[in-house]
Amino acid sequence: MFDQRAADLKNGSMKAFEEVYLKLLKMVVYFAYQYLSDMSQARSVAHDVFLSLWENRASIDVEGNLQSYILTTTKNKCINILKHHLLETKFGSITERAMKNVNYNALTDSSADLLLTNEFMEKFRISLDKLPEKTKEAFLLSRFKRLSYEEISVRQSVSVKNIEYRMMQALKHLRRDLIDFFPVVLGLMVTNLYSIFKII
Amino acid sequence: MRKQQLIKFIEGKASLSEQKQVLNWIEKDEANSKYFLGLKNLWVISSLPYEESQRDEFIHFSSENLNTGKNKKRKDFSFFAIAASLLLLVTIGLNIFQYYRSPLNFRSPEDMRPLLSLKDRNINTLSFYTNKGVKGVVTLPDSSVVWLNSDTRITYPERFTGSFREVEISGEAYFEVRSNPDTAMIVSTNKDLKIEVLGTKFLIRSYADDNDAQATLFSGSIKLISPRNRYSRGYVKKLKPLESVIIDKNNSIRLIHNSDTLKSIAWKRGMLIFEETPIQEVLKELERWHGTEFIIQDKSILSCKITAQFNSESIVQIMEVIKYCSPIDYKIKERQIFLSRR
16 A cells, blocks of 8 residues: 655655644644643644654655554654653652553553554544445544534434434444454454444 | 443543542453553544644644755855854864863853753753743653742753753742752753752742842752853852842842741742732732732832732732732722722
8 A cells, every 4th residue: 555645755745744744633632632631741742743753754654554653653652751750750649640550551552552553544444434425424423523413413404313323334334344354353342442332 | 340431431521539430440450451441542543533734733833843945045144154153163162272271170150051052952842831820840851840930931851861950940940859969950040040959959039020030048059150241250159058049130149048948938838928028029929920910000109018928819808908008009900900009
């Protein structure tokens, strides 16, 4: 899978870098925030990540997936920050420390590496793209915009029952695709994914 | 443990007691922990936003960090650049010459300065600023702790390298420096005052809009370094505990033995203490503390002195006390306070 934009970026194209930056900035900030629980720190991580992407553009793998590469860099930066906090700070409540510890463990857990692989990201995106237009829209509205089924049904001017059906279809489809992809190891986790989708 | 509860926790919507429940559950069992970590990662990855950012975000980023595209402009300045670097070389040469010429090899205060300033190094520097009305605590990379009073900026490298730990302060800060005999910490201020420490507790006060700067030592020992300039000879001064030094804008110094240390770090405990303090200083303090602005309508009140103690009172309560114990009257309009004589 050859990525033209990654190749342009590797050759020092500012235009390509800008595209990547605008496309992934929110994602990187969001990712870092989920583990650092500190918006200004998350922003500064994002800043470092893109700066190092530009500085190390020569070593970009054009066959890989930029998103996965960038998120892996983000993950590593977050690990460093949390490690530092845990080692050096004696302040903050026990709960705060425990939270940081959990987030540190999550990032260093093997599941993080698995989920950040090119393959999973690609598969997730492709699987989503294969959904019928309206179903995909309903799914994205529910997942990413956090709209309720009622709100989506108003937007798409169909009944709530209809939205429920669309969501079911989307989840079944994703589940089938992703289970397909990770035959044994991730079976358990994909069921989790399913249950997450079911709740939200 | 129900999944909904875990999801609520991951989303950051759980209450403190729910957080504790989940944390306990995670710690109870290896399998629980493994399950939770997978769930958390999966949740994050599958909820990544795919929204694009506004173009100005990139313009901002690139203008601050990337210098391609500006090369053309740079060339216009190449003459100055060469001239500047020649001058720099000559200066460095002269300095080295002088250094070796001096018989005792005594390091003058100027030489005590780190060879490179923070900005020249290729290390990210971090900078924090406490707004007026806000205080803060910062832990430095070497685990020294710094308490910042309002309207204070601290700048330091992401990690300390080299033979000095360099920190810059503008405002008022209380340091508890982690002892390390090998690398001294150098705290520089916006005034002509630097402090070299190995591991101590001290207070530094150097607001840009104050005429003087003050350093107070609580325990251990510190060295004050004031570089030579047009007005004064440089000097190095060692402080003993409970000594305090005030340096005015002409760089003349005043030493105070048995300084009232409790009073000078009252702000750290959220207290404001005034003892026969001129009203102008009181107002400056209150402006920093509460982020308000004072407008003096009658200059004759400037001769007033205030003695009072406040402990997290609101600005209105403080003004009532001042009104009670001095001939000053006040009117509050939004963030401005107008002062007049009663």
